[in-house]
Amino acid sequence: MSTSFPAETANTLRQPMRRRTLVLDCPDHIDFAQLDDWLENTLAIKPVKPASDQADDAVSSTPLEFVWRCLLLNTALLQLGNIPAFDTGCIHKVVRKEMDSSLWNADISTVSIQHIPPRAFSTAIEFSVKLLKWCVDTPRTPKNTERLYNTIEKKIKPSLQKMVVAGKSTIPVLRVAHRLNIPFMHLEAGVYQLGWGANSRRMDRSTTDADSAMGSKLSQNKVWSANLIRMAGLPAPEHGVVNSIDDAVQVARKLGWPVVVKPTDLDRGEGISVGIGNDEQLAQAFEAASKLSKSRQIIIEREVAGVCHRLFIFAGKLLYAVKRLPKSIRGNGTQTVAELIAEANRIEANSPPWLKSEHFPDDDLAVQAITAAGFSLHSIPPEGVWIPLRAIESTASGGHDEEYTERLHPDNLDVALRAASLFGLEVVGVDIISPDIEVPWHKNGAIINEVNFAPLFGGAEISRSHIPAFLHRLLANDGRIPIEVIVGDQTALAVARQRQQEFVSSGTQCFLTSHEHTCNPAGQTMPYPFIGASRRCQALLLDRRVEAIILLLQTDELLYTTMPVDQINKLTTVGKNISSSTKKGYTSSAERLVAHLKSYVC
Missing domain, CATH: 3.30.1490.20 (ATP-grasp fold, A domain)
Incomplete structure (x- = not known):
């Protein structure tokens, strides 16, 4: 007995997928109301149910529905582990094992990302199965919720994060890139390429390939950076x-x-x-x-009077500015400060690990900050008033931002832009301490406190809201170049060369590759130490000279390997047969490969 459904079709799965078999024991009946209560109200995962492509009975659909929920949780866990998996994946079929009717084989596809260990993905899906089986058998109570969160925080999260290199800005930026249909690939060590060929850029956290190495070195030492700022005639501490x-x-x-x-x-x-x-x-x-x-x-x-303001500069222009306030709680006119802190921490305690923020403290440092603001733990602050729990904002304790993008005095923006240029950084966070950022720095004694290499990007709501504008400015044409695929026998080569020359004649540096041969716009052969259309195409995607690619497919290789791109602009068929990539000397019908490729045509 088997069941299947198109969880996500190929044209909605933009990330590379790896097919795997998941073996699990699954009861014939699961209380999905209880399981979905765990998912939605404890893990903030909405258990959307895709429709099945066949009418199966309740028994056969049970394991299928369970596996789908495992894929949903799997995606959340991967992102918690700093792995940019945003496509949920798909289920091809679920079938009982022939030798053991109590077990099921789930034929699934999950995201696969270059240079991230395969065991990271297998670990995540295995944890997903174990957690959801536990949820099936366990009532959702505060104590059990705490047990679940502790397992995720103390066991699963560290297990995944130790397998990858990533910063706090990596997932927020790549999540938006995926939403905007911008392709990306992992190059190694947490460095990602966004886009293809001539339209590509590379990022590590919030830094780009245009950031100066010397500027990075200088900015990461407060003394060196302050001395340079002072030498340039800018206000320094x-x-x-x-x-x-x-x-x-x-x-x-x-x-x-x-x-x-x-x-x-x-x-x-x-x-x-x-x-x-x-x-x-x-x-x-x-x-x-x-x-x-x-x-x-x-x-x-x-010490200089005032509050720190972060000016996020990108490519010589202001992207956004915020006033950086310390970790705070917002008054509602009815509760005391102590009650507000307790309520905020209660909400945090009931939030899944990927939605938690820093703890709201009520220690001695918090009391000092509250007192300095004119309140006490027993005060009832008015509606909308923010009560600081720390003297300053910091990564360790968190903070609260207010947008000031439209409120900067031009002179303050000018010194920030000059500082970014001084350090040779395309992306930089310039921190200005000022009593009033709407007043020129030379009128109120404001200073440039720090010039930050790799500033946190996407950590808070205001910052996240500016990521789309950042990516549109970073990448031409959303990072994409024309990709055309021609499928056919040996006669297809002439068609491919003709199409390449049409691109070249129009001024586009177009490269052509098949599984064995690659040539540049002049028609000269480019040797590679490997064969394979997928690998050769990927190599061209990393080459910034490449403005367009003609991918000539004369074998059925891409039926068995990873598709090198997530979409193609044009698909042409020349002839009915192609070579078999698995049986030397045999031919294969082009029809099956063409049917597979049609879903990638944009």
């Missing part, structure tokens, strides 16, 4: 660098209280103490910074 508490005291007294203490070699708010007003506080802050710093070189900096 006043500070001293010390490696002992005695020197720290001398520098602080020379600069004047209050001061800021921070490591020279860390960013994202790590190890920073602000508002230091005496020797005792200085000693504590110095010790805290020293514990985190590898160099034990500590900056003592004169």
Whole structure:
């Protein structure tokens, strides 16, 4: 007995797929109402049910429906593990094992990404099956929900994340690229190519292939970057660098209280103490910074009045600007600060791991920040008023942003653009501390606090909202180049060469490849150390000279290997037969391959 349905058709599966067999024991009856309650209300996964292509009885459809939910959870777990799998995959068929009627073989396809270990994908789907089988047998209670979250956070997430290299910006950027139908491939070490050939660009987190290596080096040391900013006539912080508490005291007294203490070699708010007003506080802050710093070189900096504003610069223009406020809770006019904190943490505790934010603290540092804002834990703040729980925003504690893109004074934008150019960075986060960013820096003593290489992109809602504009500016034609496929026997070569020359005559650098031969626009042979239409096409996609590709298919290879592209612009058939790629000397009907390729035509 078997059952199947087209979970997602080929033209909706834009990522490379790997076919695999999943063996599972599945009861004849599952309470899908309970299982879907777990998925939707605990894991925030909407269990959309695709229609089956055949009318099966309830018994045969049970394993199929269960496997589909496993694929949905699998996708969420992969993304939690920093693996950019956005297509759910598909189920080809589910059939009982012949030798054991209690087991089922599920023939499925799941995402496969270059240079990410296959075991990462097998681990994710295995965990998905185990978790959902547990959910089938377990009532959804607060205690069981906590057990599920702990398993995901402490076992599954670390298991997946240790297999890949990725930053916090990687998944948000690639998720939007996928939504906008921009192709991407993993090159290794967390570096991704977006787009193909001449229209491609490469990214690592939020950095691009146009970012200066020297600028990156300088920006990642606070002393070096401040010195360069000062040399260029831009507003820089006043500070001293010390490696002992005695020197720290001398520098602080020379600069004047209050001061800021921070490591020279860390960013994202790590190890920073602000508002230091005496020797005792200085000693504590110095010790805290020293514990985190590898160099034990500590900056003592004169504190500047104001709030940090992040200006995200891309390609010499402002993408967006935010006022970076510390981790805060929003008043509602009825609850105390303590109650608001407890409620916020309750919501976080009941959110799946991929939707959680940083904890809302009520410790001594939080009380200090609350008090400085004129409130206490027992105050009832008015509706809409934000109450800070930390003195500053940081990666460790989180923060709250307000958009200021349209409110910057032109002089403040100017110094940010000059700083980006000074460091030679295409993507840069320029942090300006200012009492009022709508007032020129030279009128209120504002400074450029930091120039950030690889600034976090897509971590918060405002930032995520600007990713589409970023990608449209980064990539010409959404990164795509014309890809045409010609299927046929030896006579198809002449047709392919003719089409290539038509492209070349129109001024387009078109390359042609088959499974054995590749040639440039001049018709000269390009040797490769391998054969195969898929691999040769992929090599051309990585070549920035390539403005168009003619893919000549004279074998049925692509019926058995990964399709190198997710869509093609034109499909032409020349002749009825092609060579078999699995049986030397045999022919194969072109009809089956053409039927497979039609779903890729855009």
